[in-house]
Amino acid sequence: MSLPSASSGAVRVLLVEDDRVQQMLVSTLLEREGCIVDLAEDGQEALALWQEHRHQLVVTDCRMPRMDGYAFTRALRALPGGGSVTVVGMSADTDDRARALEAGMEALLDKPLSAEAVARLLRRG
Template sequence: ISDAEQQKIFQPFSQADASHSRRYTGTGLGLSIARQLARSQGGDISVFSELNKGSHFSLAMPLSQATEVDMRDAAAQQLPELAGTAMELKGRVLLVEDNAVNRLFVRKVLEKSGMQVVEAEDGREACRYYTEDSFDLVVLDMQMPVMDGYETAQALRDRGFAGPILALTANVLAVDRQRCMDAGCDAFLGKPIRVKQLITVCAGLLAQPEIPEGVAT
């Protein structure tokens, strides 16, 4: 984008290419709205561009790092349902989840139900833990950086893990469920996670010598 056009693109209804033959359509409001939203939160959007080479857009926002107390509070707000659950679980579970708050929430649910929980932040770490120790159950988020849940499930199976794997995912279509099963998972829960459903599915997986085909919610 030329220097002259860079001064315009954040203005409402302005486009770098306003010709009738331009490749992409639009009203010229996207960047203007995005910058207004960023600035309303104390941040900003900027651009660095070289003509006919490429552009780099940056979003800067003032954010504070969440503390362990903040995450405990966030998880605690989701746990009241656990008080009415009498089911107890036994065994060791490998919990693989990259989101710290989600990981804390699931860990608290499983620990309060009687399980010992080992946490991993991504699939690569999960595979390393598996070579060092044994687990009765793997609870696996499917959308993760570094090594996603599908790759992780396949890697654990390749390494000889024969226990149940429970997939957690926000993608809940039939094709998503089938993809989880094809990767080596045994059951499927959609996000947001429901406490009673999580405990019930985990109990079923741990109790049955033959893993059920899958559970979709």
Template structure:
């Protein structure tokens, strides 16, 4: 509507639309590829989250013990400690916060494997900002 110079009839003004995406979550991101770290950080910050980056599951596990996070978003395939191992370790420590896996592997059983490892959800890369918001808004 804006592009055509007309007004859109909406119940939400621009301020409300921006507020809708403010999740206010503290998220630990475990991702070994730097460009993916930066993209995730930017997406999550756009959604109003604070982000701490770890380069693998082992580093994330150490960071988890030193700080308070609302959620973990982890790549499932990383060196040293992958996302499956990270989720299993966190669950063995009685961590109840949500763990979201992210993978470029679109195989049908990937989501089930994430759930079996203790994750709450699995996102298939690449995912949009809207998809990320829809996943995280419940937490």
């Protein structure tokens, strides 16, 4: 994963999550790390936002209505430039790990996310 360092400016993150509580929790954790966060409630909305802003990092729930994180990731990867975006999934079910990697995500984080997990994610670059 190659995210810019803090000295080169804030990382713009697309958070794709249908649960309002999780949206608040994860966006707060990302913002504490200096990220700019855009929210989408499902994969369809996320695709439109990504095409508008070209986020450097996408953190997506795996299981959502309309378009889940797996379908979103496959659709994103098919777009011009979508292959170079870092996509990380989130799930409360560890059985989702293989499916997330198969869909094109780089990693799967366990829900609920902790501040330490978010900090590690952003330092991987």
